[in-house]
Amino acid sequence: MHVTDVEKVPSLFSRTNPFQAKVLKNVNLNTEGSSKETRHIELSLQGSGLSYVPGDCLGVIPQNDPDLVAALLEEMKWDGQAAVAINKQEETLPLQEALLNHFEITLLTKKIVQQAAALSDNEELQQLVADAEKLKTYADGRDLLDLLRDFGPWKASASEIVALLRKLPPRLYSIASSLTANPEEVHLTIGAVRYTTHGRERKGVCSVQCAERLQEGDTLPVFVQVNKHFNLPETSDKDIIMVGPGTGIAPFRSFIQERAVSKAEGQSWLFFGDQRSATDFLYQQELEQYQQEGALTKIDVAFSRDTEQKVYVQHKMLENSQELFAWLERGAYFYVCGDKQNMAKDVHNTLIDVIEKEGNFTREAAEAYLAEMQAQGRYQRDVY
Known part of the structure; x- marks a missing residue:
């Protein structure tokens, strides 16, 4: 079998059968004094057969916070x-493991609250589900623990309550590396999500798992998600x-790496922004x-x-509007x-605004110009 034949064999790993990727590196990109925590994570794809191109996403199968699972078990005894x-199919798992790896416990939907109402005699809960607006407001920003604490006692078994929950969905992250530049590796740029609401500290399921519990040498279940609408x-x-401000830098790191390796002739211009330049x-x-090597032609930064x-x-785009429009006119x-x-x-x-001003267009003509760019695949967005 020739090497080229081996490369054509599709990987056995997918969303339903993720690859256990070993963590090679996990560092905080923000320095001391920052109000943010952004993890740079390097994973090994060795032996996976997985490949990707700049612009693709990596799916991560996350795990819930063990402390939150413990709090649920404690609350409900x-x-x-x-x-x-x-x-x-009635496959079973021990409750603790099911809550940790299988079910979404950090988000409430209207449907879950409505179904839960049948399992409680709580008057307040019955009134809540009878009012669509109040129900929407309640579900927003709260989780399963809030629901169970707020409206007990519950006349339901663990199985009945678990039956209301949705499966824990994978999290998709823009890949922050080029496979050509980093053979058998994939890199991610993940901002840790932490905030306080309704009297409790909340944590992003996957981002805080990566920030607080993922050590070098651990494995993370992953798969590649092709992104046909965001490519070089x-x-x-x-x-x-x-x-690409903040973690939006991720796919552009892969773009720049790819173009550095392939010695691309085209020019590249990056607009990056975040809170403070020092941290x-x-x-x-x-x-x-x-930039020194010429793989990145120009960089403009905005620190709010x-x-x-x-x-x-x-x-920064407005400050550079003349040059920006000149690049667009040249087919950028x-x-x-x-x-x-x-x-x-x-x-x-x-x-x-830039197209309207520099092209001397009406608003409608400027919008049509951008729509035409989009139709040509020259205006692409990866937004979340």
Whole structure:
């Protein structure tokens, strides 16, 4: 069998059969004094047969927080070793293991609260499910432990309550490395999510697992998720503009690595932003090195907490509007990765502003210009 034949064999590993990837490195990219924690994680794909291209995502099968599981067992006086069904086929697992690895316990849906109401005589709960608005407000930001604490006593077994829960879904992260540059490895950039609401500290299931419990040498169940709508141009002579504040830098690290290895002729321009340059400039040394070597043509940064007036990536786009439009006119591809709620909207609108101003267009014509870029695959977004 030729080597080329081996490469064509699809990997045996997938979403339903994840690969146990060994953790090679797990470091905090933010330095002391930062209000954020962003983990850079390097995983080995050795022996997996898995491959990916820049722009693809890595699916991670997470595990719930053992402390939260312990609190649930304690609250309900449940036996962690009792067998519970985990699917329609009536496969069973010990309750503690099922809550740890199988069920979503950090989110409430309206449906779960409605179904739970049948298992309690609590008046308040009956009123809550009768009012759609109140129910929506209650479910938002609360979890299973809140529900069980707020509306007991429960006339239900552990099995009946577990039957209300959804399966713990995999988490998808933009891959932060190029396979060409890092054979048999995959890197991730994950921001730890922690916040307090309704009187309790909340933790992102997968991000805090990675930040607090994932040690070098441990394994993490993973699979590759192809992302057909977020890729480098087919030819390496095209210019690329990348807007990726915070963990949105991840796929662009893979883009830049790939282009450095392939010695791409096209130019590249990165807009990066975060809170403070001293503590939150993710991958600063690497990026500066790429710039010195010419793999990254231009980098513009926005650190919102370093100045009295908050400066974000879209402000940097406006400052450079003339050059930005010149790149677009030359056929540059424009990429955005990161927060869907605010950043991606602001960047989208600013891009239209830039086109309108520099192209001397009406608003409608500027929007049509951007729509045409999108149709050509020259405006791509990876937002979450």
